[in-house]
Amino acid sequence: MNFDYIDVIQTLIDGILFGSIYALIGLGFTLIFGAMHKLNLAYASSGIAGAYMGLMSLTIVGVPVLMVFIIGPIVAGLISLILYFACFRFMPRGNHLAPLMASIGALFFIDELIIHATAGSPLSFPAILQDSYFIVGEFGIRGDLLMIMGFSLILMVVVMQLLYRTKLGLATRATSQQPVAALLCGIPTHKTNATTFCLAGILGGFAGCLLAASVGILSPLIILPLTIKGLIVTVIGGLGSIRGAIIAGFAVGAAEGIFLLVRGVNERDIYVYLLLFFFLVFRPNGLFGSTINRD
């Protein structure tokens, strides 16, 4: 192993910048989990599907490149809304297995749909700020990653404002804490849940578009790793903790960078996934989870 501290710090910088995508996905999982105490395993796939639709609008209709980053999230939000009605809305409240299983079915449905639509081959995605590169001392910062980071931070602030400053956010938090009590207070819980799904979907769409833009290609192969890493971020951050999900997202990005540097690209994901078991054994409630075991 011959790398010095400059490599390590450079890797950490890239990893943390890239981790903002995981933070966004983790935030979306957390929003959905917070709203219904259920996992939507098809969530990351809806984000990627949104990115595909954005790309389609570019290649088929020929909209300006910037529009891809608007159409993608909107479509992802709609897909997420459809997922809510297909997998969650009409399920019996006490049954945890049925919605989970339905969302797994939806995950593979979207996955297969994308594979069919693109004949299984990856598509090139318009890169943004590809050529910009900032040199800070001995380290370089990729312009596109910096933009992803900035964009994600703006989105996180918007979500936080929505949750803690608006009436909609109040309704969402109330539904999350006590669905029955919220319903009795006149909060339309189903509508609130649908809005949360839509909001999470929009976040996922942004994450999908940003991921594709930074890598330069869009492929159905990224759906499953993105899903698993998003889930790991959610667990490490503490199930249901928004602050935890954001911090854990950056942490997982950094860890991924280090594992890439030390063990290479083929083994990187093994160690990222093992991180989850490390947390399950030593800190099962995550970084910021409540000490009470929540269902």
Add this chain to the structure above:
Amino acid sequence: MTYFLGILQTIGVHTLLGLSAYLLLLTGQLSLAQAGFFAIGAYVSGILTVIFGLHIFPALAIGAFIAGFFAFLVGFPALRVKGLMLVVATIAFSEIVRLFFFNLSWRVIINGIEVGPDSTQGFREIRYFAANGWEQVDIVGLIWFLVIAVMLVLWWLDQVRAGAVLRAVGADELAAQSSGINLTRVKIAAMTGGGVIAGIGGGLFAHSTTYIDHHTFVVLLATFAVSYPILGGLRSVVGTLLAVIFIQGFIIEGLRFIGDYRYLIFGLLIVLVMNLRPHGIIDGHFLDDIKKLLGRKTMRGKVDD
């Protein structure tokens, strides 16, 4: 004839996979690690017969044992924490196992031929059956003997206290805990048992197809594994078998003419069934409906939750 024997092989192996998920689902837990245990069983028993020249039966047994041991290892941290953690842990475990075998290269020269798992190229030379003069009928016989044995064991479990304990945990954790059941122990036992069954299935799969690679053990395989008992209902092991026959026999084999759209149909089918019959197609109501059709007394009210 070979074609039908081939389908029988697939259905048998997938039934073992489904039964391994069934055992854990009885306790109300959903695991996506079944593909990982299946892969461990397949690779371990394959390595034992190919590299170490073991007989098939000890190889299958050791593969199943190691798969069960890993099931215990995964279940232990994941099941201590309540709720949905198991799904996250098992989906990650499945991918860890797949990526491990994706990277595993262990080539040895045996009788002048280089054999063993060759990372991305897969593990090709699992020719125990052919080398020892087993006909395809014998292989199908062995698979179904083990399938029926496992089904009998699971059926017998339902006749004794253990089955009642498993179902009690699945029906209402709080009530089960109040009556003195150690939830974690029961769940981990079910998880380990499921790992052993999946390991047997994996060993049989490796030896009957003679070639395995990491693509086989993706999360889609784990989804198949849990979808059998969920679609078939948890009323009895027969539901799982029927679901395997329906999905593998009809959707995957019967609809081969529509190509890869079968997997699309599979995803859609799960979403639809979960909405219309959250307890599976063959749930309590289904049996009642059939009894009603036959004009017999129904058991309404005794519905599984």
